[in-house]
Amino acid sequence: MRKYRINGGVRLSGAVDISGAKNAVVAILPAALLADEPCRIENIPNIKDVATSLLLLESLGAKVDRINEHTVEIDPTTVNTCEVNDDLARSMRASYYFIGALLGKSGRARVPMPGGCWFGERPMDLHLKGFRALGAEVTPVEGDCIEVQSNQLMGNSIYLDTVSVGATVNIMLAAVRAMGMTIIENAAKEPHIVDLANFLNTMGADIRGAGTDVIKIRGSQYLHSAHYSIIPDQIEAGTYMAMAVATKGDVLVRNVIPKHLESITAKLIEMGAWVEEMDDAVRVRCNTPLQRCNIKTMPHPGFPTDMQPQIAVLLCLAEGVSHITEGIWENRFRYTEELNRMGAKIEVNGNSATITGVEKLSAANVTSYDLRAGAAMVIAGLAAEGVTEIDNIRYIERGYENIVQKLVRLGAEISLIDDDEE
Numbered sequence: 001m002r003k004y005r006i007n008g009g010v011r012l013s014g015a016v017d018i019s020g021a022k023n024a025v026v027a028i029l030p031a032a033l034l035a036d037e038p039c040r041i042e043n044i045p046n047i048k049d050v051a052t053s054l055l056l057l058e059s060l061g062a063k064v065d066r067i068n069e070h071t072v073e074i075d076p077t078t079v080n081t082c083e084v085n086d087d088l089a090r091s092m093r094a095s096y097y098f099i100g101a102l103l104g105k106s107g108r109a110r111v112p113m114p115g116g117c118w119f120g121e122r123p124m125d126l127h128l129k130g131f132r133a134l135g136a137e138v139t140p141v142e143g144d145c146i147e148v149q150s151n152q153l154m155g156n157s158i159y160l161d162t163v164s165v166g167a168t169v170n171i172m173l174a175a176v177r178a179m180g181m182t183i184i185e186n187a188a189k190e191p192h193i194v195d196l197a198n199f200l201n202t203m204g205a206d207i208r209g210a211g212t213d214v215i216k217i218r219g220s221q222y223l224h225s226a227h228y229s230i231i232p233d234q235i236e237a238g239t240y241m242a243m244a245v246a247t248k249g250d251v252l253v254r255n256v257i258p259k260h261l262e263s264i265t266a267k268l269i270e271m272g273a274w275v276e277e278m279d280d281a282v283r284v285r286c287n288t289p290l291q292r293c294n295i296k297t298m299p300h301p302g303f304p305t306d307m308q309p310q311i312a313v314l315l316c317l318a319e320g321v322s323h324i325t326e327g328i329w330e331n332r333f334r335y336t337e338e339l340n341r342m343g344a345k346i347e348v349n350g351n352s353a354t355i356t357g358v359e360k361l362s363a364a365n366v367t368s369y370d371l372r373a374g375a376a377m378v379i380a381g382l383a384a385e386g387v388t389e390i391d392n393i394r395y396i397e398r399g400y401e402n403i404v405q406k407l408v409r410l411g412a413e414i415s416l417i418d419d420d421e422e
């Protein structure tokens with residue numbers, strides 16, 4: 001079993017470079033299928049979900065040329081099937097973006113129901129509502145797959161009953177090749193939605209309003225090649241900011257868009273940390289006791305659900321009683337059992353958690369239940385005195401490039417161990 005071993009209590013200092021955004025790249029790689037010419041994409045993070053997405057593209061017949069660790073060229077003109085590989089699709093939530101991309105490209109997609117992190121029901125009704133509104137027929141097929149088909153997609157107005165990143169992306173992907181205008185109302189506004197729109201517009205698509213709650217897409221007959229660089233990862237940046245605060249450190253988080261970090265920065269400042277924004281970096285320092293605060297996760301520009309477990313670790317170490325309300329997912333507090341085993345005092349009641357601050361956390365052997373829960377365990381391990389071991393690290397590897405190396409460079413005592421080899 002592979003684990004991270006952390007000797008905690010070490011103050012982090014120095015600089016860390018943030019990789020390309022996971023949530024953007026998992027939408028942009030399938031979007032490359034929509035082009036009629038090859039596309040070159042840069043600043044790709046070297047993480048498991050990217051490797052899976054590239055294998056999925058190859059399994060469809062696309063030519064994938066890995067130019068270097070962070071750049072790929074994708075030639076979609078050789079795609080020869082609309083049926084997505086079962087095992088690959090089920091290992092990653094975002095494989096459902098291949099539905100919108102293949103539907104847009106070829107008018108047909110057959111995709112297994114996706115896997116990924118589990119924190120409650122993850123319905124797809126709004127994605128399917130969008131495909132149907134564009135004129136596609138959606139049929140469940142054997143083996144827990146769905147098939148989506150249309151002879152000619154037609155633009156339409158689609159109101160999303162709930163703000164959904166997944167549905168907004170999937171509808172955009174299909175609509176760029178539909179005939180006429182599609183209007184998505186109550187669309188998600190996350191930075192990765194804007195990044196996807198920018199990528200598609202670089203290919204010649206006509207998408208307006210991304211980043212607001214009304215997105216207008218005029219379908220295009222032909223999409224040409226594009227050369228594009230993925231935005232920095234807002235959540236990876238926020239995670240390193242939280243690590244700096246948890247260890248009372250001083251860290252320069254480089255290659256970020258500070259605007260994307262505003263909700264995280266605001267909360268860290270409220271807790272007593274010092275955050276300085278520069279053009280493409282933020283410096284985070286903390287040398288005073290942390291203060292309690294309340295957090296409610298919401299769609300962008302609210303506080304991101306993907307930072308909820310990481311900020312919870314800081315609240316465990318803050319003076320007073322804090323409350324977290326999870327506004328996106330019904331079951332995203334499982335990791336709190338692990339933090340309580342490290343000496344935290346967290347009570348969960350439905351979609352809210354009450355955290356009574358403690359003076360310190362103590363090292364323990366803990367598990368990561370999902371990607372961001374795993375990141376929270378790393379933060380807790382860095383803050384706790386003694387040796388913490390974290391298993392199930394495959395989740396963490398899905399979203400954090402070279403986390404061990406990046407932390408070692410900041411002075412952390414963390415290593416990857418393999419029990420089987422010991």
Ligand code: UD1
Binds near residue numbers: 162164166190328
């Ligand atoms: C969500 C988060 C995203 C985060 C990701 C992984 C939001 C708005 N989205 O994106 O920031 O990166 O989880 O943690 O913060 N829903 C439906 N029907 C649908 C689709 C979604 O009811 O067809 C509901 C979901 O149950 C959920 C909410 O809408 O309560 C948001 O879901 P959605 O944004 O689609 O999820 P992800 O794209 O996974």
